[in-house]
Amino acid sequence: MKRPVSISIKQIALALVTGLLVMVSFIGGFAAWQTRNVSRTLERSNLEAAQSELVAATERLFRRTAAQASQLARWDETRQQLVLPEYYTYWRDQRVYEGGMLNSRHTRAGLYDTLGQLLAPSPARHSLPDKLPYSVTPFEPRSWIANEDGSFIYYHAFPVYSDEAQRGLLGYGLIRVDFMAELLERENFHFIDMASVALALKPGETMSPADLGSRLAFEARANPSQASFQRIMSNTLLALFVLLAGTALIAFIVYNRVLVRPLKQLSRDIEAMQQGRFNPASTRGQGMHVTELDTIRRSLHEYQLQLRELHGSLENQNREFRSQARQDALTGCYNRRAYEEDWERFREELKHAPQGVAFLLFDCDRFKTINDTYGHAKGDRVLTIIADALVMALRANDRLYRLGGDEFATFLARTTPAQAKQIAQRCQSLIEAAAFGDIGINEPVGISIGIAFCGPSQLEHIAELPKQADIAMYTAKQPGRNRIALYGEDTERAAQTLVASRETSALFQALATPGMIEMHYQPIHGLPDRKVDYYEALARIRYNGDLIMPGAFLPVIASRRLETEFDLAVLNQVDADLESGRLPASVGISINLSAQTISRAEVVSHLLELSRHSARHPLMLEITETSLITQMAEVSTYLELLRTVHFRIAMDDFGTGYSPLRYLVDLPVDVVKFDISLISKLAHDNRAARVVADFARMMSDAGYSLVAEGVETETVLARVQELGIEHVQGYLLGRPVPLEKLAADTGELPVQAAHRA
């Protein structure tokens, strides 16, 4: 799930303030827009009112003029002037005004005779046409508007009759009105800006009043209420905006001081805590204005103090745990984990400080046997003593690591191969001098030490040191060695190492590939007729044409704990050989098994299956007396089971183990095979020979069937026969041979071929 993008509280505040201002701006803009609409509506109304006002004013002017004309036409004094015009100018300039006919200085009147001629010239200022420009129809007045030198003059001509019945035309009257001046003076305009009123009429041009509307241009007077309304609205909006902006700014500052800063400080403190830089003293005195935040701060502070204490405690514990984690609980030396960490770090250090390095690998000889024999408690004590001795033997700064089981290691800095060997020898010496007898172990306990060295100029190969030490260790454990081996010191060991590596590969390949294990059969002869009663099946590994002997691969099996797999492979091969029918009929087959595999169900199952050959070939199992049998009761049960299916049980290599009598007592053994190391004693006439002879007789008397192994001389054969040992085995009478050769020597044909024959 995608983690949401986090934003700071300041950004939220800014967003809120910005949003508020945007909203206020939007509302203000909307209000301004509405105000503008209202203003426009008012302007339109104002314009319409102005137009109506102007139209009404002009109509009033026209009506007033028409009424004045009608009054003048009926006025006695008007008729008097048309008859006796002697004092016409007096009438024109005074009487029409005194008599109330005309009441404006912008309005003039004139009289024309029936021919349309003006009775007397009019003043230049208020000139009237000398002759009526239009023919005025009797009974019908006539009016027009003229542009006279930029002044718009409204004329209204009317007929004057002698009496009310209009029986005789006396002449005509003409009223001249200064249109604009009259409008301005007589009318009180509320909506029109009179300065803007203009008439589209060229100088000298005339027009009908009916066309006035289309030629009259004007502008509405600014409505003071509207302007006031707009100003008030604008001021209100501006004040509102400023107020809200100021409030938002103050709120932001307060918000920033009261919330953002403390939260930021808290955030910094938490971040410092995460990075381990938090200083409680720096925030202890800083109070916060918000109670909740102050509570959080104090809680955080207290929590941090507790956390520090806890952290210190955890560090101590961790240090202790780390120490424990790096320490081997049994021996007190460093464990495998410490080894891996130190080895890695040491290799890194070597990159900056090249030096000679030796890697020593220690392995306790026959520790498994000791452990099995004396129990784990004793085994653990042995390991402890070995570890103590090794630590004492190492230099002061050298560390001893227990890699597992009885295997120890150390790497020596600033050393040479000779120094490493010297230290290894000191280790062996101290172990040899160790008091294993104090814990009830009388057998000698030794260690094998494999050494690998890498010079300062060969540090690129330092990663190979553990493996080389392991190979050297293997070399050191070879029989006849002095238990200390330095990798690469001579070609022989290198070759051996090569062989060892080859045998290991051969072993694993043989376990995975049926047929690679090849069984050789050595005859076991009955005495005294020396008839072959059994063949002991001995395993070899055919690898790349070469035959690898048990001495080469058995240690590998033991070290790799491959006994069960190997025994199963041997049983498969023996089964195949028995199935082939090439083994001489009625001759028994003796099979070697390790004591551990007897307790494995699959091995037992396989043996039960193998028992089908018991009718043709008596079968015998050889349990090596030197191997450790820890599950004595279980092994005894399985052996009893196998005896029921006609397996005979033989104790192999008797005399080389640790507790042969116990095995004989606890296990259902039928046959005891005396090891060559005992049988060879019979060739001499000494106390050892006598002991062996007495022991053989005692075993025979106890009912055991005896087999003498390793009979290689006639002397020994004669002595064995003299002692009453029933069977012998050795190079004297027969070497192990492969099945093909055995079949060829005995003339055995495969079962199928025999049946066909």
Added chain:
Amino acid sequence: MRLALLCLLFWLLSGAQAAVVTQTLRPGIVASASYLVGDRDKPAVLLLHGFLQTREFPTVATLAGGLHDSGYTVLSPTLSLNIPMRAQSLACEAIHKHNLGEDVDEIARWVLWLKKQGHSTIVLAGHSFGSLQLLAYLSGRPDAAVKGYIGASLIGTQIGNTLDRRMLIAQLEEQVRSTPRALVSQPLSFCRKYTSTPSDLLSYVRWDQARTLAALKQIRLQTRLIMGDADGMAGHNWIKALQHVQARMVLVKGANHFMDGEHEFDLLEHTLEFLEHIGGASAS
């Protein structure tokens, strides 16, 4: 209430039988008169309105109606004052291009007109300044058909109190000589500013109270003055002066100069009484 009903009755009756007659007095000057035809056996009455008024003046119109109702023929002219078909009271400030001679001439023309209509006995009746204009006519060469004179609220020409009449006359006579066409303004009768030419004005100014009394004294006709004792325009001295010349005069108590209100009946009653007297005399 009674007066309102009476006025309504007069209006209905007079409206039904009145006729407007005209005659051209001078070129372009046509004058009109209301002619109410009555009993041919009775004297015809020429009834003249007051100063600058018309025959529609209430006192005159009411009296004309009353006389006609009583069977008298009544001719009520409106003096033209040199205005064609004058129908409105002429303002004091108007250009008065007329004089007393022309007024007297118009009266004479209307007397002749009545004679042409077959009225052999004519009684002249005037109100206020009309009484003076009729008196001016009678002081000249009145027609023989004119048998009687009724002067209601007779008054002489008043010129205000600012200037002596003799000095005014002298000034006007000088102006007549020097600037005869110039217009002069002068308080006259009830006008505070009467605008006219010097000669025309002079024709009226000459008729002061003395000349009026003299003219009245010289009349050889049956005369009847009907005066209100509350006539503020004439004044008590004028009534005493009339009594001093032993004019036959009826003094209506409480009546003012216009004889309006209930005094219209007094005016009509005294007029009818005089007409009956004239009628009886002419018949005998």
